[in-house]
Amino acid sequence: MIKWMTENRGGITIGVAALLLLITAFLTAGCQLDQMIKFDPPAPVAKALELPESIPLADGEIVWETWETWVQGSSKQLADRIGDAHQRWNVIASLAETGLGIASSHSGTFPGGTLLFGMLAAGAGLFFKKPGTDKFVSREKEDSYNAGISKGKEVAIRLLGAKADEEDVNE
DSSP states (O other): OHHHHHHOHHHHHHHHHHHHHHHHHHHHHHSOHHHHOEEOOOHHHHHHHTOOSOEEGGGHHHHHHHHHHHHHHHHHHHHHHHHHHHHHHHHHHHHHHHHHHHHHHHGGGSTTHHHHHHHHHHHHHTTSOOTTHHHHHHHHHHHHHHHHHHHHHHHHHHHHHHHHHHHHHHO
16 A cells, blocks of 8 residues: 555645645634634724724624614714704794894884984895805905916026026036
8 A cells, every 4th residue: 555655646645635625624614704804994984883993704794784873873963953953044034034024114113213224234234245256256366376376487487597697607
């Protein structure tokens, strides 16, 4: 048998390799590979859910369900807060319109009331944006930016010209 094994080394090598592969397969089947394989959640998800940097694959479904629950809960909270802000705005706007309506209807009943109401309305109008203000401001910013760029180019050209004149003098 020893003589046969020395003559057939290739067959023995293949047999030993197959046996080792079979033993490895049996050992890994008994292990929980999903505990060994890990994944790294994105940083915003890990921060929101307070997760560790690396999570076993076995916990992947739990993490996913936790994430879905967090997103749904946060979305509902955000929608509720936006809705509350809209309600507050509607109440304030309604009160302001009611107050202005009452003031305008009764301002003529006392001397100078109409004039006073007109001045108050004009004063309030000073705090509102006028149509075209945004366009005017953006045009002013763009003109200012372009003027700054052209001035910067002039300064750079002057400095480069002065440096070139110095180099000519030094040569």
